[in-house]
Amino acid sequence: MAVDNTLSPHGGELIERVASANDAAHIAAGLPRIPVRDSIAREVINLAYGFFSPLEGFMVRSEVDSVVRNMTLNNGLVWSIPIIFDISRRAMAEAGVTPGATPEATSRVSVLLTYQDQALAVLEVAEAFSYDREFMAQNVYGTTDRDHPGVTRTLEMEDMFLGGPVTLVNPPVINPPFDRFWKTPRQLRERFSELGWSKVVAHQTRNVPHVGHEWMMKGALLSSEADGILVSAVIGEKKPGDYIDEAIVLAHHRLREAGFFLPGIHETSTLMWDMRYAGPREAVFHAIVRKNLGCSHHMFGRDHAGVGNYYETYAAHKVFENLPDLGIKSVLTLEWWYCPVCQGVAYEGLCGHRDQKQDLAGTVIRRIIDGGQEPAPTTLRSEILEVVRECADKYNAGSAFVTPEYLENRTPVISMPTLGCCTCSEHQPV
Numbered sequence: 001m002a003v004d005n006t007l008s009p010h011g012g013e014l015i016e017r018v019a020s021a022n023d024a025a026h027i028a029a030g031l032p033r034i035p036v037r038d039s040i041a042r043e044v045i046n047l048a049y050g051f052f053s054p055l056e057g058f059m060v061r062s063e064v065d066s067v068v069r070n071m072t073l074n075n076g077l078v079w080s081i082p083i084i085f086d087i088s089r090r091a092m093a094e095a096g097v098t099p100g101a102t103p104e105a106t107s108r109v110s111v112l113l114t115y116q117d118q119a120l121a122v123l124e125v126a127e128a129f130s131y132d133r134e135f136m137a138q139n140v141y142g143t144t145d146r147d148h149p150g151v152t153r154t155l156e157m158e159d160m161f162l163g164g165p166v167t168l169v170n171p172p173v174i175n176p177p178f179d180r181f182w183k184t185p186r187q188l189r190e191r192f193s194e195l196g197w198s199k200v201v202a203h204q205t206r207n208v209p210h211v212g213h214e215w216m217m218k219g220a221l222l223s224s225e226a227d228g229i230l231v232s233a234v235i236g237e238k239k240p241g242d243y244i245d246e247a248i249v250l251a252h253h254r255l256r257e258a259g260f261f262l263p264g265i266h267e268t269s270t271l272m273w274d275m276r277y278a279g280p281r282e283a284v285f286h287a288i289v290r291k292n293l294g295c296s297h298h299m300f301g302r303d304h305a306g307v308g309n310y311y312e313t314y315a316a317h318k319v320f321e322n323l324p325d326l327g328i329k330s331v332l333t334l335e336w337w338y339c340p341v342c343q344g345v346a347y348e349g350l351c352g353h354r355d356q357k358q359d360l361a362g363t364v365i366r367r368i369i370d371g372g373q374e375p376a377p378t379t380l381r382s383e384i385l386e387v388v389r390e391c392a393d394k395y396n397a398g399s400a401f402v403t404p405e406y407l408e409n410r411t412p413v414i415s416m417p418t419l420g421c422c423t424c425s426e427h428q429p430v
């Protein structure tokens with residue numbers, strides 16, 4: 001189907017680096033193998049399908065340095081979060097990769113990245129390098145405090161990094177219930193065309209939606225005059241206490257099923273991304289990725305992608321002021337709270353009873369979900385409560401929140417099929 005979205009991806013071209021089924025086994029045959037962990041596998045998939053356009057692979061040193069120092073790629077295009085593949089010196093040596101840069105594609109070492117013991121993608125190593133991780137953390141997160149999860153993530157990386165283009169050779173299988181919701185940027189753009197959407201506002205979420213979220217989306221849809229709202233649920237690394245992924249996705253979808261949004265104006269999707277909690281830098285990154293998905297607008301609320309007290313409440317609103325036009329517009333929202341005088345969920349920019357506001361913060365909603373307390377229909381829809389409790393029973397022994405048992409026993413979001421053999425005369429069947 002022709003994709004007639006007028007909104008171009010970041011850098012102008014949607015990257016897709018997926019080998020054809022015919023080529024895949026041949027490309028992968030005989031290469032040294034490097035097993036990768038969950039988070040790297042997710043980034044490989046994102047790179048290959050163009051979620052991170054215009055990136056074609058993991059960043060080389062000069063690219064990382066430019067992003068860290070200037071928040072731009074080498075070509076000057078805005079980019080805020082390093083996309084990097086860290087590796088131990090030993091794993092590198094085992095794969096036959098030596099430190100240094102190899103500018104010519106013809107003399108590069110290629111390696112096969114494997115995941116769940118199956119072929120995933122080929123990485124053409126353009127450079128094997130080291131980088132000062134403290135310096136990276138300070139610039140990306142504005143702190144080197146070990147209590148910041150993004151800082152810890154950075155400092156715990158291995159010593160070396162491999163940069164270079166990746167080509168997916170074995171597309172992953174997305175498991176239920178996520179299979180209906182995960183779409184590549186190309187597929188999402190096709191979906192928008194089907195729906196007749198040319199203006200789309202993105203809602204980034206890691207939450208089960210309460211009525212405040214619902215109105216935040218409705219408000220953004222009205223103020224942006226968009227054709228539809230894309231719920232882009234972040235499915236990635238989880239920590240205990242987070243909502244389980246299944247509940248987030250199915251609860252958002254239920255908002256449409258239950259008629260709180262017309263069918264033609266609301267779509268739920270997933271993004272496999274590990275939150276960095278980089279506040280304003282991550283807000284910029286979220287905007288770029290949603291632009292690649294075909295969105296024209298992106299919602300930013302209070303403390304977007306923040307953690308603790310590292311960033312100002314509305315840092316994500318301000319960061320765009322000093323950047324060139326990214327080609328995706330920000331829809332800035334203030335807080336939605338429960339107001340007993342307005343008798344419902346009210347908006348900070350409208351309600352005159354600030355002194356009587358009741359936060360719709362996580363703790364209140366958690367108490368409702370965890371049991372006992374029935375919600376006022378004005379705070380959490382009974383339809384949402386029902387689906388969240390169903391998910392808790394079905395996917396996590398009764399809890400809607402991530403537990404160590406969930407992390408251990410859950411069905412993974414993605415599974416890797418077995419890649420067929422290469423049958424050419426040059427390679428032995430693998």
Ligand SMILES: [Zn+2]
Nearest residue numbers: 339342351353
């Ligand atoms: Zn009020």
